Amino acid sequence: MKEFKHFINGEYQASKAGKTFENRSPVDNSLIGMVHEAGRDEVDAAVQAARAALKGPWGKLTQAKRIELLNRVADRINERFDEFLEAECLDTGKPRSIASHIDIPRGAANFKAFSETLANHPTESFNLDTPDGKSAMNVGHRTPKGVIAVISPWNLPLLLMTWKVGPALACGNTVVVKPSEETPATTTLLGEVMNECGVPPGVFNVVHGFGPDSAGAYLTEHKGIDAITFTGETRTGEIIMQAAAVGLRNISLECGGKNPGIVFDDCDIEKAVEGTMRSVFVNCGQVCLGTERVYVQRGVFDKFLARMKEETAKLKLGRPEDPDANFGPLISLEHRDKVASYYKLAIEEGATIEIGGGIPDMGDELNGGAWVEPTIWTGLSDDARVVREEIFGPCCHIRPFDTEEEVIELANDTDYGLAAAIWTENTSRAVRVGQQLEAGLVWVNSWFLRDLRTAFGGAKQSGIGREGGVHGLEFYTELKNICIKL
Ligand code: NAD
Numbered sequence: 001m002k003e004f005k006h007f008i009n010g011e012y013q014a015s016k017a018g019k020t021f022e023n024r025s026p027v028d029n030s031l032i033g034m035v036h037e038a039g040r041d042e043v044d045a046a047v048q049a050a051r052a053a054l055k056g057p058w059g060k061l062t063q064a065k066r067i068e069l070l071n072r073v074a075d076r077i078n079e080r081f082d083e084f085l086e087a088e089c090l091d092t093g094k095p096r097s098i099a100s101h102i103d104i105p106r107g108a109a110n111f112k113a114f115s116e117t118l119a120n121h122p123t124e125s126f127n128l129d130t131p132d133g134k135s136a137m138n139v140g141h142r143t144p145k146g147v148i149a150v151i152s153p154w155n156l157p158l159l160l161m162t163w164k165v166g167p168a169l170a171c172g173n174t175v176v177v178k179p180s181e182e183t184p185a186t187t188t189l190l191g192e193v194m195n196e197c198g199v200p201p202g203v204f205n206v207v208h209g210f211g212p213d214s215a216g217a218y219l220t221e222h223k224g225i226d227a228i229t230f231t232g233e234t235r236t237g238e239i240i241m242q243a244a245a246v247g248l249r250n251i252s253l254e255c256g257g258k259n260p261g262i263v264f265d266d267c268d269i270e271k272a273v274e275g276t277m278r279s280v281f282v283n284c285g286q287v288c289l290g291t292e293r294v295y296v297q298r299g300v301f302d303k304f305l306a307r308m309k310e311e312t313a314k315l316k317l318g319r320p321e322d323p324d325a326n327f328g329p330l331i332s333l334e335h336r337d338k339v340a341s342y343y344k345l346a347i348e349e350g351a352t353i354e355i356g357g358g359i360p361d362m363g364d365e366l367n368g369g370a371w372v373e374p375t376i377w378t379g380l381s382d383d384a385r386v387v388r389e390e391i392f393g394p395c396c397h398i399r400p401f402d403t404e405e406e407v408i409e410l411a412n413d414t415d416y417g418l419a420a421a422i423w424t425e426n427t428s429r430a431v432r433v434g435q436q437l438e439a440g441l442v443w444v445n446s447w448f449l450r451d452l453r454t455a456f457g458g459a460k461q462s463g464i465g466r467e468g469g470v471h472g473l474e475f476y477t478e479l480k481n482i483c484i485k486l
């Protein structure tokens, strides 16, 4: 039986009150281990350790030394690749073939990409003519923001946690991480790696627990936290924003989406099918950037739908270690209930079920797990809740459209604004449409193709702020202007 403890000041620590909760496998609901739940005392200890490290060894390191350490962390994750892979797949149930291509390599890369970008970014300087006929020089100077709270979700646990921890540490901050209660394993393991690489105690801290009345709320409410970076649901983002308002702490929020995919009749249909299959079904549809609304120009609608159904029927559900499996369970039985409630709602709202729509019979060994069928609907109205609300499951609604103007309006008719995918061989059209979409990220003839130097974030209710590349500097550092009279 595994035990997941907090990682505070370079040491694994149990909860003082002895409070723990179960970590269960979504594959078959078997017990993986017990997770210690942090109370205010553990959260306070973690924040104090982070503050001390900021003033002490970490704050005193040169940038070059800091970057060297972070590069070592990336290398060490890769050296312990199989352990991270095993831990991630155990917690999430996702196929190893997916985690070994996406989660773990990106988890490591996040420590390298940002340190290099940040080390090579200049600050501004302005010369000012002064009334006495002389001049003054203004020089920008960046300092770390302080102790950053990192609150992360369960869908890409290592990737999305290091995506924030990497730049935070590269900028000289220290962190207290609260991973999702569903996926404690890889964040806990990263503590060992930090110690092995010589990252000073207190720089990277982990507290486990839930959100409300638990570690998440205690952390975001803690006065020793200087800024909060969060990935998760929009509703949780609103609560965190309220907590951050006390003391005027800065926030970076990466929240939900209801992302459109737009298939024009001049697309390469096989490319569009292959990309849309990934954007709807990869990670069992649990990717914030995933497509849940597909708009297809009428001329290719029947062909596209038929090909999507053919490919969906080929998806292979199975255990993470099954080399042929490319489709795992949802994260938990609770999330399965939510997704299944939308499957039921789709029928009530008048959908035609093109494929899927239910809970599969996986046999005795797996029927206790959080499995659902990959699902495609047609025939819903634009105001159906299934078309408007984020489901975060392996499903999409496909609807025909006629004109470019019409599809732009349909795509933008949502409270969210995270991502969109456009499929067309006409580059002018792609740019024209892309510019008009209300989304932080637009992919053309691709999806989830990531260059870590680019801005990442959502518009509307999908988030606040941009991270990635130099954009992270705005959140993870304080920019000071030093004015020198000459
Ligand atoms: P969630 O909001 O339920 O939980 C995210 C994290 O917040 C967890 O660690 C949770 O314990 C914590 N939390 C919950 N309530 C809290 C509170 N009151 N105070 C402090 N912390 C609290 O989200 P989830 O279910 O883990 O993840 C799925 C959601 O995340 C989806 O909506 C998805 O779209 C979104 N997401 C967005 C992005 C992005 O980049 N925009 C990326 C991944 C996931």
Ligand code: 6OD
Pocket (backbone or CB within 6 Å): 155, 156, 160, 163, 286, 287, 288, 289, 450, 456
């Ligand atoms: O690729 C990334 O940097 C990123 N933040 C991906 C988010 C995926 C959401 O599920």
